Amino acid sequence: MTSDKNSSTTILLQLSTRPEPYPPHVRQRLELDAKEIIARYPQSRSALLPLLHLVQAEEGCVTGTGIDFCAEHLGLTGAEVTAVATFYSMYRRTPTGDYHVGVCTNTLCAVLGGDAIYEALQQHLGVGHGETTADGAITLEHVECNAACDYAPVMMVNWEFFDNQTPESARAITDALRAGHQVRPSRGAPLCTFRETARILAGFPDERPGANEGAPGAATLAGLHTAEGIAAEGDPAGQGA
Numbered sequence: 001m002t003s004d005k006n007s008s009t010t011i012l013l014q015l016s017t018r019p020e021p022y023p024p025h026v027r028q029r030l031e032l033d034a035k036e037i038i039a040r041y042p043q044s045r046s047a048l049l050p051l052l053h054l055v056q057a058e059e060g061c062v063t064g065t066g067i068d069f070c071a072e073h074l075g076l077t078g079a080e081v082t083a084v085a086t087f088y089s090m091y092r093r094t095p096t097g098d099y100h101v102g103v104c105t106n107t108l109c110a111v112l113g114g115d116a117i118y119e120a121l122q123q124h125l126g127v128g129h130g131e132t133t134a135d136g137a138i139t140l141e142h143v144e145c146n147a148a149c150d151y152a153p154v155m156m157v158n159w160e161f162f163d164n165q166t167p168e169s170a171r172a173i174t175d176a177l178r179a180g181h182q183v184r185p186s187r188g189a190p191l192c193t194f195r196e197t198a199r200i201l202a203g204f205p206d207e208r209p210g211a212n213e214g215a216p217g218a219a220t221l222a223g224l225h226t227a228e229g230i231a232a233e234g235d236p237a238g239q240g241a
């Protein structure tokens with residue numbers, strides 16, 4: 001705190017404190033996991049992204065404690081780890097509910113209903129962007145292009161796709177999640193929690209049934225088929241260029 005004798009203004013300096021380290025049993029467990037992750041890479045610093053998912057799996061977001069853990073194990077500075085953790089939106093800096101619901105509000109989804117879905121969920125859940133319902137079940141965010149524009153408007157729950165959504169279907173999905181029902185995305189395996197998802201993203205096995213199955217859908221292949229048709233018309237003999 002400083003005060004200027006010529007001024008009545010008082011300035012409070014809020015000095016940040018060092019984050020608390022993980023409790024010994026947590027640290028011991030994370031160190032084993034971190035060792036396994038780091039061993040996959042020729043240079044340890046290349047393991048930063050999966051290691052950030054690992055600490056996110058522990059706490060539901062990337063905290064100062066997680067940043068210190070990553071920095072220490074990869075020979076990086078806290079500033080370097082923070083720069084990466086704050087660049088990628090998949091790393092959250094505030095606590096996350098069991099289910100992270102991301103509604104795409106980028107241009108294509110927005111005009112096809114994404115904005116209406118996001119608005120409906122805000123009202124239905126009583127939370128805004130980045131906020132979590134009081135029961136800790138749902139964290140709502142609007143996200144930018146989920147790379148699934150062919151199925152717009154798209155919503156993601158823990159990074160799994162829910163295609164061709166409407167405000168009604170989106171509300172029903174969040175209701176089912178809050179009621180504890182098992183929910184299947186449009187593609188892929190049944191949902192697991194946000195922390196379980198983060199651990200899979202850290203590179204540990206995804207043992208959900210059907211997790212590694214699936215094929216591109218008709219909408220995804222439509223452009224390819226159109227291009228193939230055009231190529232065939234331009235090359236009726238099928239001789240190629």
Ligand code: FES
Pocket residue numbers: 104105106107108109110144145146147148149150152153154
């Ligand atoms: S604009 Fe929504 S997935 Fe691309």
